[in-house]
Amino acid sequence: MSELSSAIKQICEEKNLDFDAVVSTIELALAAAYRKDFGEKNQNIRVKFDPKTGKSKIFDAKIVAEDIPEELEGESEDERPTVDENGEEIKRFNPRTEIQISEAKILKSGAKIGDEIVSDLPAPDNYGRMAAQTAKQVIVQKLREIEREMIFNEFKDKENEVVSGIVQRREARFVLVDLGKAAGYLPYEEQIPGEKYNPGERVKVFIKEVRSGAKGAEIILSRRSEEILRKIFYLEIPEVSNGLIEIKGVAREAGSRSKVAIFTEADNVDPVGSCVGQRGARIQTIINELGGEKVDIIEYDEDPGKFIANALSPAQVLGIDLKEEDGKAIVKVAEDKLSLAIGKNGQNVRLAAHLTGWKIDIIVDGQEAVTSTDAKEKEKADKKDKKDDKKDDKKDDKKDKKEAEEKKAKKDDKKKKKDDKEEKDDKKEKKVKKEAKEEKTDKKK
Numbered sequence: 001m002s003e004l005s006s007a008i009k010q011i012c013e014e015k016n017l018d019f020d021a022v023v024s025t026i027e028l029a030l031a032a033a034y035r036k037d038f039g040e041k042n043q044n045i046r047v048k049f050d051p052k053t054g055k056s057k058i059f060d061a062k063i064v065a066e067d068i069p070e071e072l073e074g075e076s077e078d079e080r081p082t083v084d085e086n087g088e089e090i091k092r093f094n095p096r097t098e099i100q101i102s103e104a105k106i107l108k109s110g111a112k113i114g115d116e117i118v119s120d121l122p123a124p125d126n127y128g129r130m131a132a133q134t135a136k137q138v139i140v141q142k143l144r145e146i147e148r149e150m151i152f153n154e155f156k157d158k159e160n161e162v163v164s165g166i167v168q169r170r171e172a173r174f175v176l177v178d179l180g181k182a183a184g185y186l187p188y189e190e191q192i193p194g195e196k197y198n199p200g201e202r203v204k205v206f207i208k209e210v211r212s213g214a215k216g217a218e219i220i221l222s223r224r225s226e227e228i229l230r231k232i233f234y235l236e237i238p239e240v241s242n243g244l245i246e247i248k249g250v251a252r253e254a255g256s257r258s259k260v261a262i263f264t265e266a267d268n269v270d271p272v273g274s275c276v277g278q279r280g281a282r283i284q285t286i287i288n289e290l291g292g293e294k295v296d297i298i299e300y301d302e303d304p305g306k307f308i309a310n311a312l313s314p315a316q317v318l319g320i321d322l323k324e325e326d327g328k329a330i331v332k333v334a335e336d337k338l339s340l341a342i343g344k345n346g347q348n349v350r351l352a353a354h355l356t357g358w359k360i361d362i363i364v365d366g367q368e369a370v371t372s373t374d375a376k377e378k379e380k381a382d383k384k385d386k387k388d389d390k391k392d393d394k395k396d397d398k399k400d401k402k403e404a405e406e407k408k409a410k411k412d413d414k415k416k417k418k419d420d421k422e423e424k425d426d427k428k429e430k431k432v433k434k435e436a437k438e439e440k441t442d443k444k445k
Contacts, residue, residue: 005052008022030135031045033135034058037130042095042096043060044096063097063117064104064115066100066113107119151181155182155207155217162228163205164203165178165180165203165205166201167197167198184207184221185219186221187221191224206228236289237275245275246262247260251354258295261310262297262300263299283297298310305320308352315348322358327359331362331363333363334364338362
């Protein structure tokens with residue numbers, strides 16, 4: 001094996017590139033260098049490079065095409081029509097890559113349209129400095145393109161998967177995550193609310209989209225995806241990874257709370273206990289991975305009624321009336337369990353509805369049903385009330401501040417008047433004393 005071949009293989013190993021692709025890049029670079037120093041205007045230069053010997057063969061390759069009509073030969077490019085009378089595009093002859101069939105038959109008998117005519121060209125002993133520089137630029141550019149394409153294809157295959165990365169830095173509202181061969185972008189809207197991303201910290205991210213950009217692959221990441229929760233369960237719970245326990249569904253509100261439905265056919269396996277772990281060790285690891293997000297483990301049941309009752313945990317259900325034609329479930333709970341079933345801002349019933357795929361109405365004896373939609377409206381109303389309360393608080397603060405300022409101004413004005421009066425009295429007293437002294441002096445005289 002020649003030194004050149006060894007060098008090419010080393011580059012391939014370092015950059016994880018295909019050997020044939022690198023050889024093809026070298027051939028393009030040699031063709032560009034030959035064209036720079038020795039090529040002619042209408043030559044289509046091709047090079048066949050042998051990495052073992054380091055030698056190359058140079059050709060002028062052209063495709064056999066139809067003869068150009070005589071009436072077009074004397075016309076300029078601008079004068080030639082682009083379409084014929086029938087509106088069809090007129091084919092043009094390219095002297096660099098094509099050869100007319102009449103000329104091709106002279107070089108090769110029996111030549112047909114579409115055949116390739118290859119002519120050998122003399123190989124130079126060496127190339128000039130400018131040609132070498134051109135070859136270097138072509139090699140560098142092509143290797144970068146190959147590397148970018150390989151990275152793009154690799155991560156495109158991983159689209160909609162969960163991978164592990166290291167936080168690099170925060171730029172404006174997005175976070176850069178090192179994924180090994182490339183960096184991914186974690187936009188603000190795909191981040192978990194309140195979660196901090198410290199440089200050097202390892203995080204699991206969901207590859208939401210991979211697209212081709214000007215500087216290579218653009219990898220859009222997410223931390224809010226339900227797939228992240230699935231992946232963590234597969235990694236942390238052996239019974240899930242080996243298929244003993246199956247994840248039937250996931251409902252998640254990132255950064256706040258999640259519900260995971262699990263199922264097993266094994267009679268001797270407790271699915272919930274296996275996921276929670278001894279003293280809650282396994283579920284605590286999952287919660288820590290999600291930045292403190294609460295996770296409810298729900299036991300799946302083929303009976304929709306039982307599954308809905310489990311999904312509304314920790315609230316206890318008294319009865320369920322299923323209306324399959326409407327996809328609705330009317331759930332009856334005790335009055336003191338209503339708030340627990342609905343959850344904070346309707347979160348519990350909302351997650352249960354998403355997990356089961358049923359629209360859930362919660363009722364108490366003598367009261368109207370509270371639906372999962374109502375829960376959403378309640379959440380909006382609560383947010384609006386909080387917003388209005390903040391506005392009122394701000395108004396009250398401004399009013400109190402204004403009153404305090406007015407009170408202070410009055411106090412300062414009163415004090416000023418008192419000081420002015422005392423100053424006047426002092427002046428008056430001094431004046432009286434002075435006059436009395438002068439009068440006494442006059443009497444002595």
